[in-house]
Every structure is written in C-alpha cells, then in structure tokens.
Amino acid sequence: MCGITGILEFGRDMRASANALREMCRVMTHRGPDDEGFYTDGCLGIGMRRLSIVDLETGHQPISNEDGSLWIVFNGEIYNHLALRDQLIARGHSYSTHSDTETIIHLFEEYGADCVQHLRGMFAFAIWNRNKKTLFIARDRLGIKPLYYKLTPERLLFGSEIKVVLAHGGIRPEFNRAALPEFLAFGYLSGEESFYAGIGKLLPGHTMTIGPDGKPEIRQYWDLDASNPHESRDENYYVRSYRELLEGAVQSHLMSDVPLGVFLSGGLDSSAVAALMTRIRREPIETFSVGYQEQSYSELPYARTVADHLKSLHHEVLISEQDFFGSLPRLIWHEDEPIAWPSSVALYFVAKLARERVTVVLTGEGSDETLAGYTRYAFTLKNAALDRVYRGVVPSFARRQLRRTLANSWLIGATMRRKLAHTFLALDGESWSELYFDNFFSAFGKGEQSGLLTTDFARQFAPETAYRAVLKYWEQSSGPLLQRLLYTDIKTYLVELLMKQDNMSMAASIESRVPFLDHVLVEFASRIPGEVQLRGLAGKQILKKAMEDLLPHSIIHRPKLGFPTPWSGWLAGSRLDGIEAMLLEPRSLNRGYFRREPIQTLFHEHRAKHRDNYDRIWRLLNLEWWHRVCLEGESPAGSGEPELRLASTH
Numbered sequence: 001m002c003g004i005t006g007i008l009e010f011g012r013d014m015r016a017s018a019n020a021l022r023e024m025c026r027v028m029t030h031r032g033p034d035d036e037g038f039y040t041d042g043c044l045g046i047g048m049r050r051l052s053i054v055d056l057e058t059g060h061q062p063i064s065n066e067d068g069s070l071w072i073v074f075n076g077e078i079y080n081h082l083a084l085r086d087q088l089i090a091r092g093h094s095y096s097t098h099s100d101t102e103t104i105i106h107l108f109e110e111y112g113a114d115c116v117q118h119l120r121g122m123f124a125f126a127i128w129n130r131n132k133k134t135l136f137i138a139r140d141r142l143g144i145k146p147l148y149y150k151l152t153p154e155r156l157l158f159g160s161e162i163k164v165v166l167a168h169g170g171i172r173p174e175f176n177r178a179a180l181p182e183f184l185a186f187g188y189l190s191g192e193e194s195f196y197a198g199i200g201k202l203l204p205g206h207t208m209t210i211g212p213d214g215k216p217e218i219r220q221y222w223d224l225d226a227s228n229p230h231e232s233r234d235e236n237y238y239v240r241s242y243r244e245l246l247e248g249a250v251q252s253h254l255m256s257d258v259p260l261g262v263f264l265s266g267g268l269d270s271s272a273v274a275a276l277m278t279r280i281r282r283e284p285i286e287t288f289s290v291g292y293q294e295q296s297y298s299e300l301p302y303a304r305t306v307a308d309h310l311k312s313l314h315h316e317v318l319i320s321e322q323d324f325f326g327s328l329p330r331l332i333w334h335e336d337e338p339i340a341w342p343s344s345v346a347l348y349f350v351a352k353l354a355r356e357r358v359t360v361v362l363t364g365e366g367s368d369e370t371l372a373g374y375t376r377y378a379f380t381l382k383n384a385a386l387d388r389v390y391r392g393v394v395p396s397f398a399r400r401q402l403r404r405t406l407a408n409s410w411l412i413g414a415t416m417r418r419k420l421a422h423t424f425l426a427l428d429g430e431s432w433s434e435l436y437f438d439n440f441f442s443a444f445g446k447g448e449q450s451g452l453l454t455t456d457f458a459r460q461f462a463p464e465t466a467y468r469a470v471l472k473y474w475e476q477s478s479g480p481l482l483q484r485l486l487y488t489d490i491k492t493y494l495v496e497l498l499m500k501q502d503n504m505s506m507a508a509s510i511e512s513r514v515p516f517l518d519h520v521l522v523e524f525a526s527r528i529p530g531e532v533q534l535r536g537l538a539g540k541q542i543l544k545k546a547m548e549d550l551l552p553h554s555i556i557h558r559p560k561l562g563f564p565t566p567w568s569g570w571l572a573g574s575r576l577d578g579i580e581a582m583l584l585e586p587r588s589l590n591r592g593y594f595r596r597e598p599i600q601t602l603f604h605e606h607r608a609k610h611r612d613n614y615d616r617i618w619r620l621l622n623l624e625w626w627h628r629v630c631l632e633g634e635s636p637a638g639s640g641e642p643e644l645r646l647a648s649t650h
Contacts, residue, residue: 002061003031003506004073005159006046006126007168008135010214014155016045020168024159025049027167030334031075031160031506037061039071043212044128044135048073051359051511063101065109066094069130072108074101075160076123076145077513079252084118101125108136113207116221120252120518124160124202134211141222141519142366143204143495146502150199156210158202161503162336163630165199173631174198177457180593181466184444184452185437187340187619188499190492191469195337195626204495222519226487226526227479235545238528242521243546249518250276250362258359261286263350263512264314266302268556269364269373272543273515275550277362278310286357287312290350293320294566302555309552317353319346321570328622329629333636334507335500338622342565344500351508359510365501366516369486369494370525372539373560376440377485379422379537381530383439384481387429403428414609432474433467436485441493442466443615452598482530490522568614571606579621588624 005024007016018040025036025047032049039046039062048061064071078084081100084107089095093106100121107115108127113136122144127136137158139147149158150165157165166173174197179189192200202208205222250273254260262274264287277285287307291298300316307314324345331348332339339345354361368374391399406412406426420426421439428434438445444452446463464471473491477484498514505512515521528542535541544556571579580603582588589596599620605611628634 002048002050002075003028003160003164004046004048004075004124004126005164006073006135006157007044008156008210009043010153010155010212014043016040016043017168018045021045021047023169024157024164024167027163028159028161030509033509035060037073039073039128041071041128041130043133046071046073046126046128048075051509061101063097063099063105065105070105070108071128071130072101072105072125074104074123074125076121076125076140077253077255077511078103078119078121078123079255079518080120113209113219114221116207120520122513122517126158132211134209136207136209137202138207138221139202139204141205142490142498142517142522144498144502144514144517146499147202148194148199149202149208151210151214151216152198153214156214156216162194162196162199163333166196175627175631178461178465180453180457181446181449181461182469183338183623184449184619185442185446185466186470186492187338187441187443187622188496189469190473190495193469204491224487224490224522224526226477226483228527232529232531235532235542238532238542239545241524242528242542245518245521245524246272246515246543246546247276247280249515249521251280252518253362253513253515254280256360259286259357260360260362261288261354261358262312263287263347263354263361263363264289264303264306264312265364266299266304266306266555267364267560268540268543268547268551268558269367269516271306271364271551271555272367272547273362273364274306274310274312275547278312279550285310285312286354287314288350288354288357288361289314289316290346290353291316291318292346292566293318294569297566297569302558305552306555309555315353315357317349319349321566321575323349324567324570325575329625329634329636331504331507332622332625333629335503336630338619338626340496340500340622342567342618344504346565347501347504348507351505351510351512355508355510360513361505361510362513362515363501364516365497365512365514366494366522367540367543369489369497370516370522371528371543372482372486372530372533373543374440374539375537375560376436377482377539378534380436380439380485381481381534382537383422383424383427384429384435387424387427387435390424391429399428402426410610414612417610418612433464433471437467437470443619452594454592454595457593480530482533483526486526490526567618568612571614571617576603576607576617579617583620583624588627591627594620 009016028049032051035050037048037060046062062071062073078100081103084103088106095102107118116138123140124145124147148162148165157168159165176195176197179195182189206220208216208218210216264270264274289300289303291300403426406420470492474488477487501512533539547556583599602613602616606613629636
C-alpha cells in the first residue's frame with residue numbers, strides 16, 4: 001500500500017521536474033510514511049510513498065524489469081501474486097525481490113495491456129516503457145484503489161489523491177461548477193469528472209496508454225455482467241458456494257508481513273470477516289470499533305457481543321461532538337472533496353485507533369451492494385410494483401395533487417412526512433430518477449435545486465443534469481430489476497464508499513482491505529437469483545445462512561442500522577445557529593450558487609420539526625468547508641483528540 005504519482009511531458013526536449021515530483025510525493029506522506037522512491041527518464045518522472053506491508057526489505061519502488069526497459073510504481077495488493085510468480089519464473093523471468101509489484105511488471109512483459117486480466121486484488125499502477133516512450137496506467141476492477149489525473153496539451157499528471165496532482169505547481173485549484181447539481185443530489189460524482197476543473201478519475205476497470213503525442217487510449221477491460229442470473233438452484237448450493245468463495249477471499253487477504261486486524265461494527269458483514277479470519281488463523285485476532293458518547297447511536301454493544309464470541313483482542317474509541325466537528329475540516333482536506341456521509345469521520349477515528357496496533361485491517365465493505373443488503377432494494381421492487389397499479393387506476397392530476405399535499409401540508413409531522421416521502425404516493429413513478437435516486441440518495445432533488453440555486457447559476461443546467469452520470473449506468477444495465485439496481489450501485493455508490501474508506505484509512509497511515517470485493521466473489525454474487533437473495537424487505541439471505549455456524553443468531557438477524565451518526569441530534573441550539581450563520585456569510589453567498597431565502601427556510605423547517613433537513617444541511621456545510629480549505633487554502637487543522645477506551649476480551 002502506498003501513494004503513487006507521475007509526470008509525463010509532451011513537448012520536444014521537455015524534462016519532468018524532479019523537484020515537482022518530490023513535492024507531489026511530499027503531500028501524501030501520510031499514505032506511505034515508511035519509504036519514498038523516484039525514477040526519471042527525460043520527459044517522464046514517477047514517484048511513490050510506501051507503507052511497507054509485503055517484502056519489507058526489498059520491496060522498494062520504483063521497480064524495473066531485468067533489463068531496465070520497464071519501470072513501475074504500484075499502489076495496492078495482488079493476492080494471487082505467489083501463484084503468478086511461479087508461472088512467470090517457469091516462463092523464464094527472474095526476480096530480484098519478493099514483492100507483488102515485481103510480478104506486475106513481469107506480467108506486463110508477457111501480456112502487455114492484458115496483464116490486468118490476470119490480477120486478483122486491488123491496484124492502481126503505472127508502467128513506463130523506456131523503449132516505446134509510452135506510459136501504461138491501470139486501476140482495479142471495482143475501484144478499491146483511486147487514480148486521478150490532469151491531462152493538458154503540455155503534460156499528464158497523475159496521483160493517488162487530487163492534492164498530489166495539484167502539488168505539481170502552477171495549477172490553481174478551481175471548482176468544476178458543472179458538478180454542483182450532481183453533488184447536491186448525491187453528495188458525490190459518479191462519472192469521470194472530479195470537483196476540480198480539469199482533473200478526472202481513471203474509472204474502475206479501465207486502463208490508459210499514452211505516449212509522447214499526448215493522445216490517451218482509454219480502454220475498459222472489465223465490466224460486471226449481472227444480466228443473466230444463474231438458473232435457479234437449491235438454496236444450499238448458493239450458500240455453500242458463496243461461503244467457500246468468501247472464505248478463500250478472506251484467506252488471500254491475510255497476505256502480509258505486518259500485523260493485521262478487523263474493523264468490527266457489530267453488523268453482519270464485518271462480523272463475518274472477523275469470524276472467518278479467526279477460523280483461518282486459529283488464534284485471537286485484533287478487532288477495532290468506534291462509537292459515540294450518545295449511546296443510542298452507538299453500535300458498540302453489538303461489536304462487543306461479536307468480540308466476546310470470537311474471543312478477540314478488542315479495542316474501542318469513543319467520539320464526541322467536539323471530536324467530530326473539530327476534525328471535519330482536516331478530513332475534508334484528506335478526502336479532497338466534500339465528505340458525502342458523516343460516517344467518514346468515525347472511519348478515520350477507528351483507523352487511527354487501529355494504527356496503534358496493526359498496519360492492515362480487513363473490513364466488511366461491499367457486501368450490501370453485492371448481496372442486496374440495503375432495504376432500499378426490496379422496497380424499490382415493491383414500490384415499483386404498487387406504483388404500476390396506482391398509476392393504472394388514479395388519474396395523473398389526482399396523483400400530482402396528493403404529492404403536493406404530502407410535501408407541503410403542515411398537518412403532517414416530519415417523521416410521518418419522511419416515511420410517506422419514500423412511497424409511490426409521494427413520488428412520480430414515471431420518473432426513475434425520482435422513484436429510486438431521489439427516493440434514497442438525493443438530498444436536493446431537481447425540483448428543490450431549482451429553488452435553491454440562483455437564477456444565473458440554475459440556467460446553466462438542464463433539469464436532468466444531476467442524474468446524467470448515474471443514469472448512464474442505469475441505462476446500460478440489463479436483466480431483472482434487482483440486478484439492475486445492484487449493477488448501478490456497484491458502479492456509482494460503492495465507488496464513493498471505497499474512496500471514503502481509502503482516504504480515511506490512509507489519513508491514519510493504515511491499509512484497509514475488502515474481501516467481499518474479490519472480483520470472482522462479486523461475479524458469483526451478482527448472478528444469484530433475486531428470490532434467493534431477498535426475504536420480505538431483508539436481503540443478504542445467502543450470507544446469513546453461510547454464517548450460521550460461526551456467529552450468534554442475534555448478530556446475524558439483527559436489523560441493519562447502517563452506522564448511524566448523532567449528526568441530526570447535534571443540529572440544535574448554538575451549533576445549528578453557527579452553521580446557518582456560516583452558510584449565510586457574504587463570503588459564502590457571494591460565490592453565486594445559492595439564494596439566501598431557501599437556505600433560511602431549510603433551517604426554519606428544521607427548527608420547527610416540520611422537516612428533517614439534516615442531510616441537506618450536512619451537504620451545504622461540507623461544500624462550504626471544502627471551498628474554504630481546498631480551494632481557498634484555509635488551514636484545515638482540527639482540534640480535539642477522542643477518548644480511547646481499550647478493552648480486551650481475551
């Protein structure tokens with residue numbers, strides 16, 4: 001695990017700046033505090049920061065092949081590298097290290113751009129071909145490892161974080177204003193663009209090849225085909241097969257020369273990983289959990305139940321309101337973008353706790369998006385079916401009137417309004433953007449955005465701008481409705497979750513691994529029939545049955561909480577007043593994005609308990625802090641250290 005970066009100059013006789021390369025590496029020291037390395041070859045410069053995990057002694061990067069014609073920098077882990085190593089040695093390749101990095105470069109010698117097809121793991125890497133003067137860049141299938149780049153007629157810059165690209169010098173960070181509608185709806189961007197003008201993402205499952213002419217060839221080498229579920233077979237087949245594949249994935253993810261642990265939330269996913277890790281290692285493992293001082297929002301009791309059951313060495317950290325708000329600007333700096341969900345803050349603090357004991361953690365990320373774990377999947381299937389009947393018997397004018405009544409009547413309290421807002425009664429079933437995306441993702445739907453944005457800003461965008469990127473994935477999906485929902489979320493929502501996990505864990509200089517996202521396991525899961533996946537509104541039936549011999553019934557079948565945050569409870573009194581004042585400062589409003597009156601209305605509705613606007617306020621607050629810290633250079637220094645409460649159940 002590390003951070004990588006590079007410069008490729010296109011002009012004749014242009015040379016990559018060694019000083020710029022060093023500065024690009026310096027700003028991501030947190031990603032690799034153990035080592036750094038550089039390689040330059042005229043127009044090309046590549047660099048890295050290393051968090052030493054595998055081959056501690058000889059795994060220094062950049063690494064070359066036998067004759068020095070190829071050079072690589074690599075971020076990630078290749079879990080099948082030992083098997084690949086044996087195959088490559090048999091084909092005549094010689095190794096000078098024991099690292100998985102060197103395996104990639106020998107694969108490239110054998111297969112060229114198709115080397116990625118042989119890799120099983122998480123990765124972002126760049127290979128320079130000295131003879132052909134071409135740069136090959138690749139990102140793993142599901143987007144576990146990030147890769148950003150800026151391409152101009154003069155040069156290509158790339159790095160593991162956006163701030164790395166900006167550190168080249170001469171680049172003024174500028175807001176990609178076209179991203180605002182999608183951000184207001186989803187809190188993140190689903191396509192190639194970032195929040196910064198001119199800086200893009202290499203999408204998951206893609207490679208880029210570029211030479212001295214500066215013309216990139218971007219190719220998709222992998223996609224998830226969820227269109228044809230397996231022929232329906234006995235449920236035991238899916239349970240047995242999934243358990244076998246998952247256990248194999250967890251075992252492969254234990255590859256390390258440094259201590260490992262598990263982020264344990266007490267939910268099914270992380271508990272399954274911890275249980276399988278304990279089974280494989282046959283000794284107590286280290287588990288790490290995070291909670292809040294507000295006990296009603298804390299999942300720590302569930303995590304302790306699992307830790308006691310597994311007899312793990314269990315550690316906890318408690319976060320206070322002061323910890324949360326004191327760290328927010330700094331964590332926005334680490335993420336380079338507004339933080340989509342308050343749970344990112346908790347993730348950072350548990351990563352910081354774990355770093356005191358281990359260097360690598362396994363997590364339960366990815367199970368919900370591949371095994372239909374979110375209630376929204378089953379709910380949407382039922383909602384869509386009821387909506388078809390509803391539209392068939394109720395005239396459109398009556399449906400519109402009822403939607404207006406549910407949205408605006410002061411006779412309906414905030415809690416009931418929130419529940420009804422998710423049903424077909426309050427949504428336009430003829431718009432998939434509204435029936436699914438607005439229903440479960442959007443803080444500000446297209447109608448709300450038109451009132452929030454200034455007239456000058458709003459006229460720059462078509463009404464569907466916010467949904468363009470995500471609808472692209474929805475429209476290219478196929479098969480049964482459940483498979484289409486999973487495919488779209490894997491391509492959009494999950495990628496953002498993985499970016500959050502990568503940046504928050506690397507902010508604490510710790511590597512996180514996601515065995516549920518082994519691509520072979522994902523491909524199998526994506527084709528499990530919906531009737532096997534779902535029971536009522538509950539998903540992940542396969543995983544629940546697969547874990548019955550390893551986990552308590554109370555953990556397997558407890559309701560999913562989704563790691564709740566006391567954020568909504570903190571939005572009261574002086575805290576709420578202070579956020580409103582910040583958003584209404586001339587400094588904020590003079591950017592020309594938002595009108596004053598709708599912002600004031602948001603806070604008035606929230607205080608009056610007419611509407612829960614905590615997600616909308618969170619989105620606006622993060623955008624404002626991002627402007628101040630990442631664009632305007634305000635100090636992101638946070639304050640407050642959380643209370644550490646260490647407990648051992650062994």
